[in-house]
Amino acid sequence: MEAPRQLQSAANEQEDITITRREYEEENIITIDFGPDVEASLDTIGETVIVVAGDHQFEFERPAEATDITTNDGMLIIKE
Numbered sequence: 001m002e003a004p005r006q007l008q009s010a011a012n013e014q015e016d017i018t019i020t021r022r023e024y025e026e027e028n029i030i031t032i033d034f035g036p037d038v039e040a041s042l043d044t045i046g047e048t049v050i051v052v053a054g055d056h057q058f059e060f061e062r063p064a065e066a067t068d069i070t071t072n073d074g075m076l077i078i079k080e
Contacts, residue, residue: 001080003030004049004060027067032076040071051076 016035
């Protein structure tokens, strides 16, 4: 699974945003860190995921492979 295009573009444009992919035997995890002191909130409407991180808002379609999408300590976590 790849990070949603909108988040990948933001990470390419802003050095504070980082994306990490971890692969385990039973699941894969993508973590998007929006930077120090940035709180992230998450909402879903149907298949649309809306993330507000600081002054930025990101909207993307829920990846078909995603089994769970959450936030923790200002980071967005997408599990497959």
